[in-house]
Amino acid sequence: MARDVFEPGIVPGRLEPQAYGEGFSDLHPPLDEHEALVAADRCYFCHDAPCMTACPTDIDIPLFIRQIATGTPDAAAKTILSQNILGGMCARVCPTETLCEEVCVREVAEGKPVLIGQLQRYATDHLQQQGKHPFERAAATGKRIAVVGAGPAGLSCAHRLAMLGHDVEIIDARPKPGGLNEYGIAAYKTPNGFAQAEVDWLMQIGGISFRHEVAVGRDVTLEELKTDYDAVFLGMGLVGVNALGAEGEDKAGVANAVDFISELRQTGDMSKLPIGRDVVVIGGGMTAVDAAVQAKLLGALNVTLVYRRGRDRMNASVFEQDLAASKGVRIVTHAVPIAVHGNGSVREIEFEYVDEGMKGTGERLRLQADQVFKAIGQTLMGEGLPELDGRKIKVDGTGRTSLDRVWAGGDCASGGDDLTVTAVAEGRDAAMDIHTTLMGAAG
Amino acid sequence: MADLRSDFIGIKSPNPFWLASAPPTDKEYNVRRAYEAGWGGVVWKTLGMEGPPVVNVNGPRYGAIYGADRRLLGLNNIELITDRPLEVNLREMKAVKRDYPDRALIASIMVPCEEEAWKAILPHVEETGADGIELNFGCPHGMAERGMGSAVGQVPEYIEMVTRWCKMYTRMPVIVKLTPNITNVLYPAEAAKRGGADAVSLINTINSITSVDLDLFSPEPMIDGKGTHGGYCGPAVKPIALNMVAEIARNPETHGLPISGIGGVTTWRDAAEFLALGAGNVQVCTAAMTYGFKVVQEMISGLSEYMDEKGMTSVDEIVGRAVPNVTDWNQLNLNYVAKAKIDQDLCISCGRCFAACEDTSHQAIAMSEDRTFTVIDEECVACNLCVNVCPVEDCISMEPLAAGATDLRTGKTVTPDYANWTTHPNNPSAKAVAVEPAE
16 A cells, blocks of 8 residues: 655655556657658658758668658668667657757648657667667777776767777776666656667677776776777766755755666666655756656655756756656746755755846745755766866867877767767767777778 | 539539449449439449359459558559449449439440440340440450450440440440550540540549569569559549540540540549549549548539639539640740749748759759758759649749840840740741740
């Protein structure tokens, strides 16, 4: 029997057992064949298509949709995967409403874009569910490359390098590969163990090995990697979490949203996961929305997402904001936390409203809270890193860092917009540059 | 609501929309429902001679091609004439005609090319009260192998002979249904007229293979691993039918011969186009087979609205209106100059016009950094391909240049004078030299 939803504190099992399965099921159920054909028929096969330009990985979208429409979804998958080896995950997590689908001419003309993301998933699922891997390794080059981080950037880089004939070792601090795909994305976006299945599928290329639970800086230094390998790619992401800077933020019940999501993603039984009755999430990005929605899905009675600026400034797309609202999350804007109240554990969190210039208005807001999730950004951690550009590793257009034979990409590198798809593009492009550099040197 | 009543060779019907002789008109049940749905007339599925009826295949009879979203564009069939006994069909026709005296009922007939066979069947048909007969000289499959259908329709002398027999042995009006599977439709049409036909109807279906099964390597529709050519119909054949109708309508030998237009009529607009090119009424099959009998309601309301807008009070006012404008290529005005124009407000920037023009035509469309597409008048020959590939209706139009304007492609001034190929200096057999030759 489920607990009373009104029960205060951070407790598990707030909902009836079946409610968890329903809540955490696929956000966008996969298209069946008929739906895919109907959706594919809507594509105009535009010249120099805007969708393709908008895709950070430059997938030839009109071509893959035409391949679906003509009954060759596996060929469509190869078109996608040749540009974006994590095309399956990107089909699930990309904010398509702000990328390809936003500029689809049918969105412009009718307000109804071609369902590019869902078609991409249809094609990649079709291929991957058969266990087929459409790429082959080139002849061995004898080069060995260390890839730090098994997230989207690292996996993308590793696959491309392996395909080009290099031997790759991926070093990752976590027990499982996948990075944020495995630990940092809402469960309903990638259910049924897809993140691991995709890594297993990707590994079929061969030539890639893993060293799990090895952290650079703790277990191995960048210097050692440079000595042991021909090149190093840094794609370790951002593992530090920004602090609120509010009085009392060390009280029990205040946690990092990324840790909450990570724990949730690794839980086999959602009903055993404790959640507060009154949850407050602070932040305005995808992580904030993922945490807020999942808190609601776990049975929190009141979930409030508080962001310091207006909704138009939120990194979470309008679609994500609407998703949160539809799940019952209240969104409060123009408020910054100033104090966490409570005796040991959080009881209330106090905000001050600010104007567009982030200047305090003097108006206060106190929200009842037994759990607070911080989602105001992550930071780069590490020693002996290449030169930084602000708070990230400085890279050029092909991922080169200030250090010889060291490249970087993904969230830890400068540029980009902290999206899975951007990380994939950066990993891929760095791999191509590593290849050119190493083979050029050899020749 | 406009008066849609139709009088086609003395056969009256409340509207000019008849169902063609085909599977939808094979039996009483269907025909009654068709009349209830609003169809003005029905050409009953082709009757054969007395005795054991033909048999059909027991596998697929139809094959299809599709447009986007699986919209049926073309249908082919290998079905034969009615496979029900003659007496059953005659009995049902009589009952239906008795109950729907205001609707047209035509009997389609196909019997061997022997005078006795035609002489024998006609009194039976007459006895049903049918308003007329249609001679099926068009069926391109199965029956043709037995010397009937298009095997007759491809030999003008046979057409003339059989038509004459029919006129001799029945008082009913005779419509001769023509096959498009010939080189020049005028020969069979003229033969029908010489034989005394009251009208021709066209087109019957076109020999076709719709597709090939790439696993079995069999044509579709496939019967036990094999396929045969079938009769093609539906929206895809409309342009072929329109041309054949127009050719008969403007040919001096056949001009004025009533025509029942058939071939891909799917909407009221298609019907109006057939009428404008000289058809006195239209027959429909594939649209009904695709969407059911109810489609006639849109045809009725659409044609009526069009006539009201045009101030027309009779269907006959549309008939033949476009015929004087059907001409030979050598009569086209070579001094007429148009240029494509893109409406930037309607343009959705898909770039298909650019791809088509740049890759396959005249490199006459420019594309800017921000995906604005504009016509380069210096290059545009007004071929219309951009209009045809544009997914947005009326976004690209062909704008004629006014007399006195300069065609930036040729540098010549547009003249108001008419000049065609027959007088063009590049024509070795030109009869006269034009004063201001077009390019």
